[in-house]
Amino acid sequence: MSDLERFCEDLHQDILTEASAAPAGALQAEVYTRRMIDYLTEAGELDDGEVVYHRARGVEASGYSLDEDLEQLNLFVSHFTQQCPPISVTKAEVDTAFRRLRTFLERCGDAYAADLEIASPSRDMALAVAEAVRRRFDVRLFLFTDGTISRGVSPPRPNGEGIAAYEIWDLERLFRCVSSGRGRESVEIDFEEINGGPVPCLRAGGAPTEYDAYLLILPGNVLNAIYERYGPRVLELNVSVVPSGPREGQQGHQRHYPA
Numbered sequence: 001m002s003d004l005e006r007f008c009e010d011l012h013q014d015i016l017t018e019a020s021a022a023p024a025g026a027l028q029a030e031v032y033t034r035r036m037i038d039y040l041t042e043a044g045e046l047d048d049g050e051v052v053y054h055r056a057r058g059v060e061a062s063g064y065s066l067d068e069d070l071e072q073l074n075l076f077v078s079h080f081t082q083q084c085p086p087i088s089v090t091k092a093e094v095d096t097a098f099r100r101l102r103t104f105l106e107r108c109g110d111a112y113a114a115d116l117e118i119a120s121p122s123r124d125m126a127l128a129v130a131e132a133v134r135r136r137f138d139v140r141l142f143l144f145t146d147g148t149i150s151r152g153v154s155p156p157r158p159n160g161e162g163i164a165a166y167e168i169w170d171l172e173r174l175f176r177c178v179s180s181g182r183g184r185e186s187v188e189i190d191f192e193e194i195n196g197g198p199v200p201c202l203r204a205g206g207a208p209t210e211y212d213a214y215l216l217i218l219p220g221n222v223l224n225a226i227y228e229r230y231g232p233r234v235l236e237l238n239v240s241v242v243p244s245g246p247r248e249g250q251q252g253h254q255r256h257y258p259a
Helices: 003-021 028-042 091-108 121-134 171-179 220-230
Strands: 050-056 059-067 072-079 138-145 165-169 187-190 201-203 214-216 239-242 255-257
Touching: 003 028, 003 171, 028 050, 028 059, 028 072, 028 138, 028 171, 050 121, 059 091, 059 121, 072 091, 072 121, 091 121, 091 138, 165 171
Parallel strands: 072 138, 138 165, 187 239
Antiparallel strands: 050 059, 059 072, 201 214, 239 255
C-alpha cells in the first residue's frame, strides 16, 4: 500500500467515525467538506468557513467563507467519491462541478435567496454571497475531491467573469500539503497565466553567492492579480516563479526566490 493510499484510508475512516458520532447524524460529504476547510485554514489558504450543502437544478455548493479584511469570497463544492484507493476524477466531472458552483454564484447575485426556505442555511449562504457580490469582493471557487485529478486536467482560467481564481484540491495535493511538515503549500506564480507572458528581468551582478538575484518591475495590474489570488501569503512565504519556457511535451523548470 502506498503512502497516498494509506492517507486515503485514514481520511475516510476518520470521516466515517465522525459522521457516525454526530448527534443527529451527518452526511459523510459534509464531514469531508469540514475537514477540507480545516486543513486549508491551517495551511493559510482560508480564514475558516461554513459547511452548507445546497443542490438544485443546475446549481450546487458545499460551503463558503468570507474574509472581510481581504474583501474575499470563497465558495466550495465537494466531489466526494468515498473510494479507496482513490479513483481518477475526469475533466468532465471537474468542468461540471465548477459550472454548477459558478451558476450558484451568478444566481445569488440575481436574488436567488428569495426562492429558498426562510431561515435555512442555504438561504443564509445565498444572502451572504449576494452581499459579497454587491460589494465586489474577489471570488475564488474551490473544488474539493478525495479522488485524484486526471493527468492533463486543470481548473478553468479566470476570464474577466468576476472570478479571481479556480482552485482544485484533490487527494494528492492535500497529501503533499499535510505531509510536507510546513503546514501550508508553497506559492507558485505562473506569469504566463497572470501576465500573458514573461516579465523582463535584469540579473544582479556581483560575486557568486548561494542564490541568483534578479531585478524586475511588476505592473500594478499584475501585482493586483497576484494579491487577489493569494492574499498576504505572498508577503509571508518563499515564492516559486514559473518562468516562460518550454511548451507541452518539453521539460520546464522553476526557480525559488525569497518573497
